[in-house]
Amino acid sequence: MKPAVFDYVRAESVAHAAEVLAGAGGDGKVIAGGQSLMPMMNFRLVKPSVLVDINAIAGLDRVELVGSRIRVGALVRHFMTARDPLIAQRAPVVTAAMKHVAHLTVRNRGTFCGSVCHADPAAEMPMMTVMLDGEIHAVSTRGKRMIPINEFFAGSLVTSLEPDEVVTAIDLATMPPNMGFGFHEFARRHGDYALAAVAVLMRRENGRPRDVRIAVMGLGEMPSRIPTAETVIEGNELSDLTIARAVESLRAAVSPNTDLHASADYRRHLAGALAKRAIGDAWLRAREAEPA
Amino acid sequence: MTVEQRKITITINGLRHSVTVEPRMLLSDMLRHELGLTGTHVGCEHGVCGACTILLDGRSARSCLTLAIQADGAEIETVEGQGTAEALGRVQQAFRDHHALQCGFCTPGFIMTITDILRNHALSGDDEIREALSGNICRCTGYEHIVAAVRELLREKDSRP
Ligand SMILES: Cc1cc2nc3c(=O)[nH]c(=O)nc-3n(C[C@H](O)[C@H](O)[C@H](O)COP(=O)(O)OP(=O)(O)OC[C@H]3O[C@@H](n4cnc5c(N)ncnc54)[C@H](O)[C@@H]3O)c2cc1C
Ligand code: FES
Ligand code: FES
Numbered sequence: 001m002k003p004a005v006f007d008y009v010r011a012e013s014v015a016h017a018a019e020v021l022a023g024a025g026g027d028g029k030v031i032a033g034g035q036s037l038m039p040m041m042n043f044r045l046v047k048p049s050v051l052v053d054i055n056a057i058a059g060l061d062r063v064e065l066v067g068s069r070i071r072v073g074a075l076v077r078h079f080m081t082a083r084d085p086l087i088a089q090r091a092p093v094v095t096a097a098m099k100h101v102a103h104l105t106v107r108n109r110g111t112f113c114g115s116v117c118h119a120d121p122a123a124e125m126p127m128m129t130v131m132l133d134g135e136i137h138a139v140s141t142r143g144k145r146m147i148p149i150n151e152f153f154a155g156s157l158v159t160s161l162e163p164d165e166v167v168t169a170i171d172l173a174t175m176p177p178n179m180g181f182g183f184h185e186f187a188r189r190h191g192d193y194a195l196a197a198v199a200v201l202m203r204r205e206n207g208r209p210r211d212v213r214i215a216v217m218g219l220g221e222m223p224s225r226i227p228t229a230e231t232v233i234e235g236n237e238l239s240d241l242t243i244a245r246a247v248e249s250l251r252a253a254v255s256p257n258t259d260l261h262a263s264a265d266y267r268r269h270l271a272g273a274l275a276k277r278a279i280g281d282a283w284l285r286a287r288e289a290e291p292a
Numbered sequence: 293m294t295v296e297q298r299k300i301t302i303t304i305n306g307l308r309h310s311v312t313v314e315p316r317m318l319l320s321d322m323l324r325h326e327l328g329l330t331g332t333h334v335g336c337e338h339g340v341c342g343a344c345t346i347l348l349d350g351r352s353a354r355s356c357l358t359l360a361i362q363a364d365g366a367e368i369e370t371v372e373g374q375g376t377a378e379a380l381g382r383v384q385q386a387f388r389d390h391h392a393l394q395c396g397f398c399t400p401g402f403i404m405t406i407t408d409i410l411r412n413h414a415l416s417g418d419d420e421i422r423e424a425l426s427g428n429i430c431r432c433t434g435y436e437h438i439v440a441a442v443r444e445l446l447r448e449k450d451s452r453p
Contacts, residue, residue, distance in 0.1 A: 002337060007296065008315035008361050031362075038357035039338035042318075051315070053362060103427025104413075105345055105352040105405060190426050 003041040007050045014060075014139050014168055017052050021164040022141040024050040030166055031055075032074060032114035035106050052166075060168065063087060069135075069171040074114075078107035081125075090174040091132060093181040093199055097124040100183075103191040113167050116152075119159050119222065122193045124185075126153065127223035131199055131215040132172040138165040153222040179203050179211070180286030182278030186270050188261065194218045195262045198250075198274040200282040202233070204290040209233050209283065214246075219254035219271050226253045229275070238283055246279065247272045300364035304329070305373030313360045320344045322360035323370060331371040331400050335429075342428030345401040346370050352408035369407070371400035383407060386441040394432035402428050406442055410449055418443070 011017035021028040029048035031037055032055070040046040054060065060075040063084045070091055072081065081087060082098035101124050102110060115125035116136065128134075134149040138161060145165075152159050161167065175181065185197035194217065201213040212230045217223040229250040236242050256267035297312050304327070311326050320337075323329040323346070335341035337356045344355040347369035375381030380388060383403045393399045402425065409415060409424050421442050422435075430438065 002318065003316040005314070005316060008298075008359065010362075010364075034357050034359075034362075035339060035354075038354075038359075042337050042356070051359075055362065103342075104408065104424050105342065105354060105427050106339060108351040108408075109353055109357070190423055 002044070003038075004044055004047040006048050008053065009050060010053045010056050013057060014054075014166055017054055017057065017166045018140050018164065020050060020052050021166065024048075024052075024164070026163040028052055028163065030117075032117075033077065033106075033110035035102070035110035036114065036118040036120070054166065065090070065174075066171065068174055070174055071169050071171050072112045073169045074111060074167055076112050078102060078110045078112070078115075079104075081112050082107065091128075091172055093131065093175065093183055093201060094128045094172070096181065096183040097128050097185075097197075097199065100124055100185045100187065100191070100194065100197070106191075113170050116170055117159060117161060117167055119153055119155075119157050120193070121156050121220060121222050122195075122197075122218040123223075124194070124197065124217065127197065127199060127215055127217040129170060129172065130223045130225060131201065131213060132175075134173075135171040136161070136167055137169045137171070138162075138167050140165045156221045175201065176203065178286065178289040178291060180282040180284065180289060182281030182283075182285070184274040184277045184281075186274060196256070196267050196270040196274060198271060198278045200275070200278040202282045202286050204283070204286040207237070208235055209238055209286065210235065214250065214275070214279075216250070216254060216271060216275075219256045219267060221255075226250050228253050233279070238279075243276060243279055247275050250275050298361055298364075300361055302360075302363050302366060302368055304368045305370060311360070315359065315361050317360045318356055319346070319358040319360045319363055319368075320355035323355060323368075326360075329370055329372050333397055333400055335397070340429070341398070342401040342405060343398055345404040345428065347404055347408060351412065352405050369404070371403055374403060374407070383410070383441075383445065386445050387438070390437045390441040390444065392434055392437040392441040394430075394434050398428060398430040398432075398434075402430070402438055406445065409442070410445055415446060421446070 009020045027049040031053050060073040062073045064071050088095045112125050115123050129149050136147040182200040185194045187194045196218040199215045202209040203211050212234045214226045214229050229246045232246040251272045256264045258264045323332045333343040335343035339354045339357045346355045
């Protein structure tokens with residue numbers, strides 16, 4: 001038996017899960033898909049005293065439109081996110097990113113919210129949450145709160161979630177129908193964690209790019225937007241020179257790691273190549289979608 | 293801290309089992325050590341190799357990333373439920389016909405993944421087959437033959453009314 005000793009509770013409701021976590025004195029952990037937590041427990045990198053299983057809680061496996069935002073429940077698995085028609089229609093960049101997430105069997109269990117809580121800098125779902133102004137809904141015995149994504153990630157595998165909080169859902173902004181997108185990733189084997197990825201959103205208005213968003217992952221301690229590169233493109237003619245300047249500022253803004261998979265230099269090189277493709281795709285789609 | 297033993301009930305390949313487990317027991321260890329179902333192989337124990345793949349309520353799952361206690365009340369299928377040496381299951385037979393196994397270490401995981409593919413996924417073309425199999429690693433590199441076996445199984449499935 002690899003994990004250290006712990007107590008296990010199958011939560012019947014969100015309130016029940018919150019109660020158990022509150023009683024665990026900061027040492028409890030939620031298990032959703034277990035596709036990141038169980039490896040960490042098998043290696044004893046994480047040793048919770050209580051494990052709260054939320055898999056039996058009803059109603060958390062839904063994707064719904066709430067106002068103008070998409071709400072992804074805590075038990076929406078990767079395979080569900082990848083083929084959800086609402087997400088495909090209103091946030092197609094997420095559908096594109098999901099094609100790169102893990103393998104069939106891992107996708108059957110892993111959850112969107114679990115991935116964001118795990119906060120791996122090379123994971124697609126945290127990046128999509130940054131890209132689409134995500135809001136994290138958290139519940140504890142102290143009440144409910146909503147954490148905007150720019151206050152959520154605190155570093156690699158670190159978030160501002162309190163140890164007694166359960167995430168019930170994450171809200172994402174929907175993309176306007178005329179918003180073009182591009183997503184490019186490089187991984188050594190399809191479905192493995194990426195060495196780097198770049199996502200781009202933009203609209204086209206009077207021949208120029210507007211509402212430009214550029215996000216990266218695998219290129220720093222957490223997924224992030226690159227405002228300097230966005231500014232280069234925003235409102236300017238999208239010439240080869242503009243793209244080259246945006247790519248240059250993106251490469252300057254990222255701070256990738258060197259690890260056994262790739263050097264920082266190689267990752268920075270990838271960032272540039274992926275950004276160029278993603279900008280190109282976003283612009284092409286924006287042109288196709290521009291209202292006549 | 294109390295190291296509690298819990299009694300769980302699991303249906304495995306159609307048979308109900310009552311097992312007493314510690315919460316930290318992995319499903320893979322329970323299958324192998326408590327029930328002697330050693331067809332489920334264990335390679336990496338962190339979700340990467342796919343050797344331990346089983347079906348949990350009809351969908352493939354890593355048994356090394358699942359706690360036995362999480363499967364309380366669930367239906368599990370393992371490679372033992374596929375067939376016997378005398379009467380191979382359909383996926384096993386396709387592996388045999390296409391020489392898709394060498395040392396056989398990865399084979400149970402592949403067979404369970406492929407069972408999920410046949411039940412729950414419509415695939416077309418070799419690229420999609422390869423992608424669907426990409427979560428299982430064969431150290432004997434039998435991939436071409438495994439893809440050939442799946443190709444035949446999918447063709448057979450498509451031609452059924
Ligand atoms: C072989 C393999 C390949 C993978 N490849 C990729 C990949 O390419 N891209 C990628 O993005 N991911 C990949 N993953 C990780 C996978 O996507 C995980 O499923 C995901 O990161 C975590 O989601 P989970 O539901 O399994 O969370 P869990 O493992 O259950 O939990 C992860 C963390 O989040 C916390 N948590 C989970 N849910 C909640 C909640 N509702 N409230 C509060 N805290 C919560 C847990 O306490 C834990 O700390 C891979 C995993 C494996 C095993
Ligand atoms: S042993 Fe479970 S995936 Fe390798
Ligand atoms: S047949 Fe030997 S590992 Fe696949």
